[in-house]
Amino acid sequence: MTAVSEPDTRTVVIVGTGIAGSGAAQALRKEGFGGSIILIGSETEEPYRRPALSKELLSGKASIDRVRLRPPTFWTEQGIDLRIGVTVTSIDTDSRTVCLVDGDSIDYDVLILAAGGRSRRLTAEDSERVHYLRDIADMRRLQSQLIEGSSLLVVGGGLIGSEVASTARDLGCSVQVLEAQPVPLSRLLPPSIAEKIAALHASAGVALQTGVDLETLTTGVDGVTARARDGREWTADLAVVAIGSLPDTDVAAAAGIAVDNGISVDRYLRTSVIDVYAIGDVANVPNGFLGGMHRGEHWNTAQDHAVAVAKTIVGKEEPFESVPWSWSNQFGRNIQVAGWPGADDTVIVRGDLDSYDFTAICMRDGNIVGAVSVGRPKDIRAVRTLIERSPDISVDVLADSNRDLTELAAGLVASPVL
Ligand SMILES: Cc1cc2nc3c(=O)[nH]c(=O)nc-3n(C[C@H](O)[C@H](O)[C@H](O)COP(=O)(O)OP(=O)(O)OC[C@H]3O[C@@H](n4cnc5c(N)ncnc54)[C@H](O)[C@@H]3O)c2cc1C
Structure with a gap:
């Protein structure tokens, strides 16, 4: 007699509608998971390709509809309960409940934390002319000021800063990049290669200032002024601060889930609490190749985590092992x-x-x-x-x-x- 498997009646709650969270929801269905999936995200937009923020969205070459991960009907068709514009404020891992900003709560059997990260900020204060770039709202605000003929200071010559510089030049803005290291991108690339990329920026008219130990970034009526500790000073109409991101661990940490440069997970993406997983930018994962831990901030890594966590949840677990790769479009x-x-x-x-x-x-x-x-x-x-x-x-x-x-x-x- 053939054994008939019991239907899976578990509820999986996913926090975060980025590529990791929405990818996990899709991967669960692909793996045949038949229980409930509730996908919750703070952003008011349906899941979209975040890397487009500094590229085709900022340049105006694509609209938000062109960069959505799936058509609007997809989520209902897949039986995925997508709740956008909803923030999870706390987690009770004993009662297996997440609390929402509107006071509601949802019970889970399995919880996936895919809260990504937020921009590292220079100061707590907001200013009209100082921008960060992590979500659609940031992009729209920046885009409204990044008009032909305007001048831009980019603080931080990493990947996002370099992409913003590239897009701003395309839009006809003058651009100065202020970088703390002797050469931009030096945390990501070997110096000889980073220098070649810096030369690419210079040839496109970006004024690069290196070794900048920024003391202040102040806003006046006419624009922004950046001052370095060695006395150098630069002004522009607006500034984009791109000095890295921080994993969004507050809710997890408050729930007693182990956190160390992100949410710590094992090679099956399991956190310190049973039936709670973490994936994507927020997860700090053992590096199966070089040893130690690795928290990638790459689109493809987040995608790979999503597939791996779905397999684990349906009982096909394999240790997560994937060599990360990422891309960037500049000039x-x-x-x-x-x-x-x-x-x-x-x-x-x-x-x-x-x-x-x-x-x-x-x-x-x-x-x-x-x-x-x-x-x-x-x-x-x-x-x-x-x-x-x-x-x-x-x-x-x-x-x-x-x-x-x-x-x-x-x-x-x-x-x-x-
Ligand atoms: C401007 C920019 C350009 C990039 N370009 C590239 C690139 O070219 N190549 C590349 O490989 N990578 C790029 N990246 C990185 C890539 O986008 C990220 O690695 C990827 O988006 C991570 O996906 P994620 O789902 O883990 O996190 P996120 O995309 O950050 O999604 C997390 C989601 O969780 C939500 N959230 C957080 N806390 C809560 C809560 N408490 N309740 C509900 N929702 C919550 C957030 O609002 C967010 O929507 C770029 C990133 C940025 C910002």
Whole structure:
């Protein structure tokens, strides 16, 4: 006689409608989960592609409708109870309840925390002319002031700051980037590569100021003024502060869930409390390749977490193991990063740095740990496989542009021993 499996009557509550939360809801249905799914998010927009904020949305090349993750009818069709404009204010893990801002509460059997992050702020005060960029409301406010001929100070030359600078130049604004490090993007890329990207910005007319230890950013009637501790001073019509983000852990921490640079999870994305999971930007996850913990702030990592947590919840758990990769569009170039490139890595360049057609492979202790490519997305896929398989490949082979990386990686997948 064939055993008939019991229908799954659990209720999964998901906090956060970003790619991690909405991705988990979709992945649960894909895995055949038949219980209730309640997807709750503070933002008033239905789930959308957040990376578009600094790119096609800010530039005005796309409308919000073009960057929604799914058509509006999708959520109901999938039996996903999407509640937007609703904030979860507290969690009681004993009674398995989440409390909402309007005073309502919802019982859960399984809770997924996908609250993402918020912009790190310079000061607590708000100012008309000082902007941050994390959600649609931020983007709309910035866009209304980023008009042709206006001048912009970008505080922080990381990925988001660099993308805003690029979009602002496209819109006909003059742009100055104030960066604390000797070269922008140096936390993400090896210095030799970061310098090439900085040169790209300079050639597009961005005025780059490095080694800026910002003392104050003040707003007057005519604009904003940034002052560095060494006496340098810059003014502009408006400023965007892009100095990183902080994981949104307040509600989890108040509920007694372990938090350390994000919500701490194990390799199955389980938090310190039973049946509570954390995914996406908010989750600090064991790094199965390099050891230690890793909190990625990348779209694809959040997507991968969503798929993995759904599998765990339906009982098909596997330890989470995925080499992160991300992309950025700046001045018409597509930059992709895989793995964990570091400032002290040995860098092997394939292609030509000067024409922005290259892949730089990063080696640490004889192992491939990351790569940065401009205009070569296929290489990034291949390097992810190389990091996963950790093969014994000589530097000469890696540096040989006649050896196709995709073929090298495919060879590894077909026969693990080179
Ligand atoms: C401007 C910008 C550009 C980016 N560009 C790129 C890029 O080019 N490539 C790339 O790989 N990554 C990029 N990223 C990063 C990427 O967008 C994030 O890694 C990804 O969105 C993380 O998804 P998430 O679902 O974990 O978190 P989020 O997208 O932050 O979603 C979390 C959601 O939870 C909600 N929330 C928080 N607390 C509560 C609560 N208590 N109750 C209810 N809801 C709550 C928030 O309002 C938010 O909607 C960019 C990010 C920004 C801001």
